[in-house]
């Protein structure tokens with residue numbers, strides 16, 4: 001056999017140094033989670049503990065503990081959420097195809113979360129963010145075209161530690177300078193094509209919109225709004241029904257959100 005053929009075979013069999021170690025996964029489990037890792041078992045344990053905490057907290061914050069979910073597959077046994085912690089950023093990027101700036105990656109239908117050891121703010125932000133995406137999507141429907149991206153990203157950021165206060169401060173500052181994306185545009189913004197600055201405004205705005213709604217109308221009405229979207233109402237009707245007609249259009253939501261942030265010292 002030629003040298004290249006041998007190399008190719010070894011690569012296929014995963015026997016080359018580095019590749020072999022890349023396939024040695026250890027596993028730790030809890031009631032609702034399975035964590036796969038290659039090093040640092042203490043961090044894997046911390047991940048499990050945080051994941052169980054957020055799993056409960058996110059459902060409490062969104063009022064999901066009160067609803068009977070249709071077609072809900074329990075997060076148990078083989079259906080537990082799986083979290084893969086790659087040993088470093090490069091291995092993570094190569095395995096998932098995630099962009100260079102990404103610290104976490106989620107496949108919500110499969111309940112899979114990917115990240116890597118040493119990712120910034122993994123326990124405080126990435127983990128609750130990706131978990132919230134899964135829980136929210138399971139509630140409103142994985143392929144529901146009525147869910148705007150800002151709502152999905154707003155809910156995910158709402159779950160992050162420290163995000164609500166930080167994004168409110170930034171958005172207040174921007175609004176005083178008239179920096180924001182009109183809601184009609186926010187609805188259709190394609191993040192993959194947006195400039196970095198626009199993407200940054202998008203995320204902060206999404207976080208503050210969800211924070212505004214839950215603070216002013218309460219979690220129960222926010223849940224009504226999401227349930228209406230799940231059940232087939234358009235965004236404007238879902239909004240109107242959930243707020244007793246006080247917000248009956250995107251413009252009304254935008255005005256109320258701006259007024260809320262600008263009045264909040």
Ligand SMILES: [Zn+2]
Pocket residue numbers: 129133153156
């Ligand atoms: Zn997200």
